[in-house]
Amino acid sequence: MVDGLGAPLTAPLFDRVALIGIGLIGSSLARVAKRKNLARTIVASDASAEVRARVAELGLADEIAGSAARAVEGADLVILCVPVGAVDAVAQEIAPHLAPGAIVSDVGSVKGAVLATLTKHLPKTVAIVPAHPVAGTEESGPAAGFATLFVNRWCILTPPEGADEKPVKRLAEFWTAAGANVEIMTAQHxxxxxxxxxxxxxxxxxxxxxxxxxxxxxxxxxxxxxxxxxxxxxxxxxxxxxxxxxxxxxxxxxxxxxxxxxxxxxxxxxxxxxxxxxxxxxxxxxxxxxxxxxxxxxxxxxxxxxxxxxxxxxxxx
Amino acid sequence: MVDGLGAPLTAPLFDRVALIGIGLIGSSLARVAKRKNLARTIVASDASAEVRARVAELGLADEIAGSAARAVEGADLVILCVPVGAVDAVAQEIAPHLAPGAIVSDVGSVKGAVLATLTKHLPKTVAIVPAHPVAGTEESGPAAGFATLFVNRWCILTPPEGADEKPVKRLAEFWTAAGANVEIMTAQHxxxxxxxxxxxxxxxxxxxxxxxxxxxxxxxxxxxxxxxxxxxxxxxxxxxxxxxxxxxxxxxxxxxxxxxxxxxxxxxxxxxxxxxxxxxxxxxxxxxxxxxxxxxxxxxxxxxxxxxxxxxxxxxx
Ligand SMILES: NC(=O)c1ccc[n+]([C@@H]2O[C@H](COP(=O)([O-])OP(=O)(O)OC[C@H]3O[C@@H](n4cnc5c(N)ncnc54)[C@H](OP(=O)(O)O)[C@@H]3O)[C@@H](O)[C@H]2O)c1
Ligand SMILES: NC(=O)c1ccc[n+]([C@@H]2O[C@H](COP(=O)([O-])OP(=O)(O)OC[C@H]3O[C@@H](n4cnc5c(N)ncnc54)[C@H](OP(=O)(O)O)[C@@H]3O)[C@@H](O)[C@H]2O)c1
Missing domain, CATH: 1.10.3660.10 (6-phosphogluconate dehydrogenase C-terminal like domain)
Structure with missing residues (x-):
């Protein structure tokens, strides 16, 4: 395809992907996940009722959850797309509801603080793999996103020291399928x-x-x-x-x-x-x-x- | 016309326009002057033989002069499109060759120093009206220019205190016809x-x-x-x-x-x-x-x- 996204995958990479915070980045992820068949089901959630209504209107997700806690139930991939300052609250909210073995990631522009917060609040049964797609515009909100935002941009994964390789690899596949090039480094670097x-x-x-x-x-x-x-x-x-x-x-x-x-x-x-x-x-x-x-x-x-x-x-x- | 330049003038504004320095700005001026019929004859000159050859190749001017001194002979409008640091040398070179009553202008990004230099070297018989089109790209050279560079951009004229109104008005007309909005202020401001x-x-x-x-x-x-x-x-x-x-x-x-x-x-x-x-x-x-x-x-x-x-x-x- 001319826009660099290529054909949809024949089988989805994840069963249930929960996106928390559907602004510029979250809505772009929802769009590309649908377009490329990255998830069997996309669940969206946002603190703002107005945003949730807009997400429904735009048809960005298969399901819209009224809270982050509900959204993550049964999800094998959870991506927090909220401002970095909201990660702490969201992590506390979702912690008791996460499925064992789930991959929990984010898209925040800062990684050290996010990694520390997630590590502090989340159970040991999930795999924490923070990420940062180096792509964006100066707009925000669910209407501002678009499926090709990540094409030919870099997405940096910053797993904690000694992390399992498999979830890192699966998240890398997700971002690659979204059009990004993936790089792995420490949160500090x-x-x-x-x-x-x-x-x-x-x-x-x-x-x-x-x-x-x-x-x-x-x-x-x-x-x-x-x-x-x-x-x-x-x-x-x-x-x-x-x-x-x-x-x-x-x-x-x-x-x-x-x-x-x-x-x-x-x-x-x-x-x-x-x-x-x-x-x-x-x-x-x-x-x-x-x-x-x-x-x-x-x-x-x-x-x-x-x-x-x-x-x-x-x-x- | 869709590009904002409009139709060519039915009669040229100037008889003979000499452009000294045919880089990004000089070549854009040459292009728009031809396209809009702003000059009966466009004379181009540049210190570099390579640039002069390129100007001939691109057909940007009616005449190409081997020196700035030759270029300004008989011109009723002279515009220096050289770097600000070259204005002093060019002013000294052209001073003895300027036609009485000619308007001498420039396009330099600094105006106080240029006004002082031109005032120092040029004869009292010409009208000095420095100008600065606030438009550009990060490219340079005669191939980088284009006719619509100045469309809907501001061009600032900085005539000396007590300057004749008529040449200022004529130069303003020239820039307006090139698509620019004209503003007049002191060089210092x-x-x-x-x-x-x-x-x-x-x-x-x-x-x-x-x-x-x-x-x-x-x-x-x-x-x-x-x-x-x-x-x-x-x-x-x-x-x-x-x-x-x-x-x-x-x-x-x-x-x-x-x-x-x-x-x-x-x-x-x-x-x-x-x-x-x-x-x-x-x-x-x-x-x-x-x-x-x-x-x-x-x-x-x-x-x-x-x-x-x-x-x-x-x-x-
Ligand atoms: N924009 C970029 O260029 C860019 C690039 C790369 C990475 N990032 C990162 O991506 C993340 C999101 O940025 P964005 O540009 O997509 O922001 P955005 O358009 O403002 O979207 C953020 C969304 O999260 C919602 N939200 C805020 N707090 C929440 C909470 N506690 N629970 C659930 N939802 C909540 C917001 O709702 P409200 O509207 O009600 O606040 C908003 O809808 C940030 O961490 C940022 O650092 C941004
Ligand atoms: N670029 C912008 O965005 C912009 C915007 C507004 C105003 N301006 C002003 O416009 C002027 C020209 O900028 P430009 O971007 O058009 O530069 P440019 O593309 O580098 O063109 C300048 C031309 O003048 C020639 N030249 C240098 N010294 C000369 C001399 N003594 N006699 C005759 N020709 C000489 C240069 O030849 P060589 O190649 O041999 O040096 C070159 O061909 C500058 O004063 C600048 O401040 C620029």
């Missing part, structure tokens, strides 16, 4: 890697948009009008869900502060170059950063089209 | 506004990509693989032309350092919130920044499509 590739970029974007809003000498209308110079890309990132990102920074404090410290040191050096009119130093840095861009395009994580293909309609004249 | 909407975002993007490249605990391959979390948008910005951006920071030092100072103060406060686990403070900031995004979408400077419309092909399932 995940949190460090993502602190630079995701958390710090979001922090910086939120910060610069905040700075712009507060300048007295430049009006908000000017900021908006002349955003095409580069700023608008930051506003897109800074329009991401506040709850999700608050939880990320509260739960990945250490790695984020470490990476932020490096960033600030480098920024101070760059500031000095500007102050001293060090054109050679600036040129050197600005040239070096191009190599990473080329790597990302070569890896298929981005298109080379400038401006994301906007305005290219009549490129030939 | 321009440099301040753009320091936040363009220069600081680029600085930050270059810096974070540099920081990522230098982390020992995270490999370059990991940075590239997991860039979809937010980082890849920064790499796109940080792939912009090093010469252009070196010149911007060397020539808008004061405003950039001022804006950078504000940014750093705000970042320190944000860092403290994370360290203290101040979830409420984080949530407040992350919510506030969404309003600016909505403003940009309402102004038509961006599309609301998440992820710039990537992956949306099968949104309905």
């Amino acid at each position: 995940h949190d460090l890697v993502l602190s630079i590739t995701s958390h710090l970029p979001h922090l910086i974007a939120y910060n610069i948009v905040g700075t712009a809003a507060d300048l007295e000498a430049v009006t908000q209308s000017e900021v908006i009008k002349f955003s095409a110079g580069g700023f608008r890309d930051f506003t897109r990132i800074a329009a991401s869900d506040p709850t999700m990102w608050r939880d990320v920074f509260l739960n990945n404090k250490e790695a984020v502060l470490e990476t932020l410290g490096r960033f600030t040191e480098d920024l101070t050096a760059l500031q000095r170059m500007i102050r001293n009119g060090d054109g050679e130093g600036l040129f050197k840095l600005f040239t070096r950063t191009r190599a990473i861009r080329r790597g990302i395009i070569a890896e298929g994580q981005e298109t080379a089209a400038p401006d994301f293909g906007r305005h290219r309609d009549d490129k030939d004249q | 321009h440099d301040l506004v753009l320091s936040i909407t363009s220069h600081l975002p680029h600085l930050i993007a270059y810096n974070i990509v540099g920081t990522a490249a230098d982390l020992e605990a995270v490999t370059q391959s990991e940075v590239i693989k997991f860039s979809a979390g937010g980082f890849r948008d920064f790499t796109r910005i940080a792939a912009s032309d090093p010469t252009m951006w070196r010149d911007v920071f060397l020539n808008n030092k004061e405003a950039v350092l001022e804006t950078l100072g504000r940014f750093t103060e705000d970042l320190t406060a944000l860092q403290r919130m994370i360290r203290n686990g101040d979830g409420e403070g984080l949530f407040k900031l992350f919510t506030r920044t969404r309003a600016i995004r909505r403003g940009i979408i309402a102004e038509g400077q961006e599309t609301a499509a998440p992820d710039f419309g990537r992956h949306r092909d099968d949104k309905d399932q």
